[in-house]
Amino acid sequence: MNQFVLQQGNSKELRPFPHILELGLRKNISIQLDSFRVSSAGGIRIYNVMEGKFEWCINHQHHVLYPGDVALILPDQAFGGENGVLGIGSFAWLHLSIQKLESGEIVTGKWSNLSENESLAIGKILQLNASPVLLKFNEAGRILKSIQTELFSQEIGYHASVNHLIDELFIQITRHLTRQSNPGRDFPKTFMNLEQTLRRNLSHQWTVEEMAALVGLGTTLFNEKVKSYSGFSPINYLINIRISEAIKLLKRPGISLTDIALDTGFYSSQHFSTTFKKLTGYTPSEFRKNHLNEK
Amino acid sequence: MKSIITIELGTNAVRVFAFDLEGNVIGSLKCYCPTFHTEPDHSEQDPEQIFITMLYVLKNLLNEKIHPKKYKVECICFSSSMHSVLAVDKNGNPLGNAITWADNRANKEAQELKNSTLGKNIYNATGTPLHPMSPLTKISWFKNSDKERFQQTAKFLSIKSYIIQQLTGECLIDYSIASATGLLNIHTIEWEKDALDFAGITTDMLPDLTPVFATAGKLKKAYQISLGLSADTKIIVGSSDGCMAILGDGVKEEGRATITIEDSGAVRVMGGKVLQDERRRFFNYLLTENCYVSGGPTNNGGVVFDWFTRQFGDFKNPFDIDQSMEELIAEASKVPVGSDGLLFLPYLLGERAPIWNANARGMYFGLNIKHERTHFVRATIEGILYEIFSIGKTLEEHRNIKSLSINGSFGTIPFCTQMIADMFNKPVRLRSNFHSVSFGAFLVAATEMGIYKSLDEAALKVYLPEEYKPQKENHSIYAGYFSVFEKLSVGLSDQFEAIAELQHKHSTTLKKEAALVYK
Numbered sequence: 001m002n003q004f005v006l007q008q009g010n011s012k013e014l015r016p017f018p019h020i021l022e023l024g025l026r027k028n029i030s031i032q033l034d035s036f037r038v039s040s041a042g043g044i045r046i047y048n049v050m051e052g053k054f055e056w057c058i059n060h061q062h063h064v065l066y067p068g069d070v071a072l073i074l075p076d077q078a079f080g081g082e083n084g085v086l087g088i089g090s091f092a093w094l095h096l097s098i099q100k101l102e103s104g105e106i107v108t109g110k111w112s113n114l115s116e117n118e119s120l121a122i123g124k125i126l127q128l129n130a131s132p133v134l135l136k137f138n139e140a141g142r143i144l145k146s147i148q149t150e151l152f153s154q155e156i157g158y159h160a161s162v163n164h165l166i167d168e169l170f171i172q173i174t175r176h177l178t179r180q181s182n183p184g185r186d187f188p189k190t191f192m193n194l195e196q197t198l199r200r201n202l203s204h205q206w207t208v209e210e211m212a213a214l215v216g217l218g219t220t221l222f223n224e225k226v227k228s229y230s231g232f233s234p235i236n237y238l239i240n241i242r243i244s245e246a247i248k249l250l251k252r253p254g255i256s257l258t259d260i261a262l263d264t265g266f267y268s269s270q271h272f273s274t275t276f277k278k279l280t281g282y283t284p285s286e287f288r289k290n291h292l293n294e295k
Numbered sequence: 296m297k298s299i300i301t302i303e304l305g306t307n308a309v310r311v312f313a314f315d316l317e318g319n320v321i322g323s324l325k326c327y328c329p330t331f332h333t334e335p336d337h338s339e340q341d342p343e344q345i346f347i348t349m350l351y352v353l354k355n356l357l358n359e360k361i362h363p364k365k366y367k368v369e370c371i372c373f374s375s376s377m378h379s380v381l382a383v384d385k386n387g388n389p390l391g392n393a394i395t396w397a398d399n400r401a402n403k404e405a406q407e408l409k410n411s412t413l414g415k416n417i418y419n420a421t422g423t424p425l426h427p428m429s430p431l432t433k434i435s436w437f438k439n440s441d442k443e444r445f446q447q448t449a450k451f452l453s454i455k456s457y458i459i460q461q462l463t464g465e466c467l468i469d470y471s472i473a474s475a476t477g478l479l480n481i482h483t484i485e486w487e488k489d490a491l492d493f494a495g496i497t498t499d500m501l502p503d504l505t506p507v508f509a510t511a512g513k514l515k516k517a518y519q520i521s522l523g524l525s526a527d528t529k530i531i532v533g534s535s536d537g538c539m540a541i542l543g544d545g546v547k548e549e550g551r552a553t554i555t556i557e558d559s560g561a562v563r564v565m566g567g568k569v570l571q572d573e574r575r576r577f578f579n580y581l582l583t584e585n586c587y588v589s590g591g592p593t594n595n596g597g598v599v600f601d602w603f604t605r606q607f608g609d610f611k612n613p614f615d616i617d618q619s620m621e622e623l624i625a626e627a628s629k630v631p632v633g634s635d636g637l638l639f640l641p642y643l644l645g646e647r648a649p650i651w652n653a654n655a656r657g658m659y660f661g662l663n664i665k666h667e668r669t670h671f672v673r674a675t676i677e678g679i680l681y682e683i684f685s686i687g688k689t690l691e692e693h694r695n696i697k698s699l700s701i702n703g704s705f706g707t708i709p710f711c712t713q714m715i716a717d718m719f720n721k722p723v724r725l726r727s728n729f730h731s732v733s734f735g736a737f738l739v740a741a742t743e744m745g746i747y748k749s750l751d752e753a754a755l756k757v758y759l760p761e762e763y764k765p766q767k768e769n770h771s772i773y774a775g776y777f778s779v780f781e782k783l784s785v786g787l788s789d790q791f792e793a794i795a796e797l798q799h800k801h802s803t804t805l806k807k808e809a810a811l812v813y814k
Contacts, residue, residue, distance in 0.1 A: 184610055184613030185616075186614075187616065195329055225614055230326060240344065240348060241344065244343040244344040245343075247346075247347070248343055248389075251388040277521075279354075280347075280350060280521065281517035281518050281522070282517045286517070291386060291388060292386065
């Protein structure tokens with residue numbers, strides 16, 4: 001396979017795909033000093049190591065990548081070789097522009113066939129992920145290669161096929177990430193991680209699909225596991241955390257009921273009030289009154 | 296028809312059982328409630344989450360099993376894990392999370408007491424081992440290391456006191472939970488002055504002391520309505536999980552001991568006298584006046600086999616630990632008794648009774664070239680149970696134990712129960728699918744209602760049908776290996792200290808995990 005770089009604006013192959021900023025393959029046969037500097041860019045960058053060994057700096061952390069490994073660089077994260085050095089080996093990469101919502105969430109663009117919910121869930125998982133390196137993820141190399149072949153040969157249907165392959169890449173990355181962080185042995189720990197993620201993002205309108213994807217399970221098995229482990233359905237567990245947090249906020253004067261409702265993930269103060277009363281027997285304002293004037 | 300509800304507030308779940316007045320289970324539900332480890336030594340629970348979980352479980356059980364069948368709930372009786380501390384302000388609102396028994400932040404305070412005459416006197420008065428688990432040392436930690444919170448604190452509660460207060464408005468602590476705080480004189484049943492001084496508090500900063508049978512006022516109106524319970528439903532404060540577990544197995548007299556093995560474990564006896572141990576290895580908690588539950592706790596029960604399974608189990612199905620565990624136990628059962636001389640010290644979490652050494656660590660010993668993978672499986676289980684046996688053996692220095700009962704999810708695995716019978720060389724009784732803690736709470740409630748004249752009479756009601764008989768030839772093999780196990784546990788103390796110190800110094804994962812949580 002030969003080296004190449006396609007760039008948006010310079011390469012006619014990319015004209016039908018404004019979301020693809022860059023696609024390339026590089027073979028480096030000797031150590032290059034000062035040739036791979038750390039820089040940030042908008043959009044998502046995906047680097048797949050094919051041969052050799054690279055020491056890269058991703059989001060200010062040092063990582064060593066071996067063949068089959070993939071680096072995932074989120075929008076505005078810094079990325080480059082340690083001290084600008086590029087080691088020996090070869091790698092392929094894809095640089096994609098990505099849509100950033102006002103809320104800060106990232107979603108795939110209009111070109112994608114992913115449903116709105118799935119796209120949101122994938123974006124959420126990529127953003128929550130703590131480790132930017134996917135180990136032994138050969139699937140990525142295969143997909144990048146197919147994208148390249150489609151772009152160069154331009155057979156009938158290639159336009160749809162390229163976009164389809166990029167969707168596929170996002171799906172596989174997400175699945176690989178969640179499996180990598182949840183190796184399927186320690187459900188208590190996995191569930192605890194999920195709980196902490198939910199608590200840190202309590203105002204987010206979580207769906208079961210998103211929670212299941214975070215844990216690396218399909219929704220059916222996820223529902224079953226959560227139910228048998230915790231006794232709650234995933235949504236009831238989430239409501240349970242929301243109400244627990246709301247109780248704490250209600251016991252503090254000076255935060256409005258609407259703010260409490262929204263901070264804890266209820267979509268309106270009405271929704272908050274009904275759910276709260278159903279579980280505790282009190283409306284939030286009654287509950288607050290009782291606890292602020294007790295003594 | 297009348298019914299009794301029991302609620303157990305544990306460190307990883309809230310369990311609710313409904314019984315008819317005969318003690319038959321009408322229904323039960325359990326929901327998970329997490330423990331947070333925000334720092335390596337910390338172990339906390341969210342009091343509001345426990346409260347909401349408790350309401351959720353209770354409401355669901357009532358709506359599914361009690362109301363449709365027109366049962367009338369006569370009373371609700373509580374039990375909870377011991378040693379929890381929750382600081383609340385003058386309005387009764389929590390100042391942060393509750394700290395559980397497993398929290399070790401008060402290690403320094405515990406060490407200080409352990410090496411002093413004051414500590415010795417406090418132990419003799421309170422019956423609670425001088426250990427960071429005890430609220431005595433935890434409150435002292437607040438005083439020394441979290442001064443701001445200490446200043447704002449109006450009262451230090453137990454989790455159960457808090458939950459009951461939310462339901463009824465009464466702020467109470469029963470004798471059992473109080474006797475596990477390290478602050479209560481178990482001989483006079485009054486708060487112990489020396490201990491209060493060490494903690495830096497006065498009696499008005501603690502809940503009111505009551506017997507386990509005490510009624511804690513009426514359910515607040517809103518809960519009567521939302522739960523569908525009448526105003527005259529009795530709320531009984533109840534006891535601790537430890538005391539309930541032995542009572543629930545029907546042990547009220549001497550000559551019998553109860554073994555509980557869940558994640559952690561304990562061996563307990565009951566009697567009219569406190570166990571006086573020169574080496575202060577046991578706890579002595581109060582069930583009622585002049586009735587003491589004594590024994591020793593271990594950190595390393597089923598949790599150690601969980602660990603082993605996660606590392607070495609098959610996990611053909613993701614997250615299916617039960618299946619993987621069953622396969623491992625099947626493998627272990629094919630290995631000869633004594634694992635051909637492979638010994639395992641199970642001290643992965645440090646150890647409490649009988650060696651009381653937080654620095655203790657795990658070890659496989661006696662490995663030779665013929666040992667195979669399956670030997671490790673069996674040795675691991677044997678090691679966990681040798682530790683249980685070592686607690687039992689030290690108890691036998693004070694009490695004559697003729698027979699045993701066993702409860703808890705790990706202990707009641709038939710393979711483990713037989714091994715216990717063989718190691719102790721005593722018959723072991725149990726009832727499968729039986730929840731001793733909840734049944735103990737039922738007995739307390741039923742006695743309070745006058746169904747039984749006394750707890751002694753109530754305890755006679757318990758019948759444990761299954762019996763495991765000891766096998767003599769197995770016992771002699773275990774006995775031989777145990778003497779080595781025992782010597783290693785004590786003899787390695789210097790090496791334990793050295794390795795623990797090095798682990799602490801070089802530990803990266805602990806720090807990393809803590810940092811992740813803090814983000």
